[in-house]
Amino acid sequence: MKNLALFDLDHTLLPLDSDYEWGQFLVRIGAVDAQSFAQRNADFYAQYEAGTLDPVEYLEFALGTLAQFPRKQLDAWHAQFMDEVIRPSIKPAATELVKRHQDADELVLIITATNRFVTEPIAAEFGVENLIAAQPEFDARGELTGKLLGTPTSGPGKITHLEAWLSSMNKTLRSFERSTFYSDSQNDIPLLSAVTHPIATNPNAKLAAHAKAKGWSTLHLFND
Numbered sequence: 001m002k003n004l005a006l007f008d009l010d011h012t013l014l015p016l017d018s019d020y021e022w023g024q025f026l027v028r029i030g031a032v033d034a035q036s037f038a039q040r041n042a043d044f045y046a047q048y049e050a051g052t053l054d055p056v057e058y059l060e061f062a063l064g065t066l067a068q069f070p071r072k073q074l075d076a077w078h079a080q081f082m083d084e085v086i087r088p089s090i091k092p093a094a095t096e097l098v099k100r101h102q103d104a105d106e107l108v109l110i111i112t113a114t115n116r117f118v119t120e121p122i123a124a125e126f127g128v129e130n131l132i133a134a135q136p137e138f139d140a141r142g143e144l145t146g147k148l149l150g151t152p153t154s155g156p157g158k159i160t161h162l163e164a165w166l167s168s169m170n171k172t173l174r175s176f177e178r179s180t181f182y183s184d185s186q187n188d189i190p191l192l193s194a195v196t197h198p199i200a201t202n203p204n205a206k207l208a209a210h211a212k213a214k215g216w217s218t219l220h221l222f223n224d
Helices: 018-028 034-050 055-066 071-089 092-103 116-125 156-167 186-194 205-214
Strands: 003-007 107-115 131-138 144-149 178-183 197-201 217-219
Touching: 003 092, 018 034, 018 055, 018 071, 018 107, 018 116, 034 055, 055 107, 055 131, 055 144, 071 116, 092 107, 107 116, 107 156, 116 131, 131 156, 156 186, 178 186, 186 197, 186 205, 197 205, 205 217
Parallel strands: 003 107, 003 178, 107 131, 178 197, 197 217
Antiparallel strands: 131 144
C-alpha cells in the first residue's frame, strides 16, 4: 500500500460526538443519574469544544462510568445505542469517502480520542478494521476497571500512537507516498501538520482559520 488514509471520527465521519451522545444515551435509559451526569458530561464537552479539555480527567470520568456495569449489560446497551443513535446519523457522504480510499487500496485507519469501547463498533460500521482509540483496562474476567491503559489518543498523542502502530508494521509516515488525515478540530493540528495532505473536514472555527492560513484543503461532508 503506497498511501495512508487517516480519519478522525467525531464531527468528521460522524455529524456528532459519539462519546457525548453515549453519555446522553445512558441518561435517557436511566442508567446514570440524569442531573449530575448530564451536567458533568456537558461541562467536559464544552471544554473539548474550547480546546481546554484534560483528556486524562475526562477518560477517567467516562471509563469510571462504564466500570459501574457488567460488560454483558454494556454490550447490550451499546447495541441499542448503535441502532438508535449511530446508524441513523451516518451519512452516505462519509461512508463513500471511506470506501473511496479503501477501493484505492490505501491503508485506512480511524484514529480518535474517544475510548475503544464506544468506538470499535462504530469503526466496524464504516467497514474499517484499523482503529486507534483510548484503551480501557479490563480485568481477568473481561470487565472494565475504569482505568486507562497507556496515554490518551488526543492531540500530540495521536502522533505517538500512530507512530507506534506503524512501527509494528515496520513502517513510518514517510513510508507512504501520500498520507491524508481528515479532522474537524484544532486539537488535531499536530497530526494534520505531520501528513502530506491535511484536510480540514467540517472544521470548527479555529481549525477553519488555521487551515485557511496554511492553505490546507477544506471539506464539508454534511452540507445538505
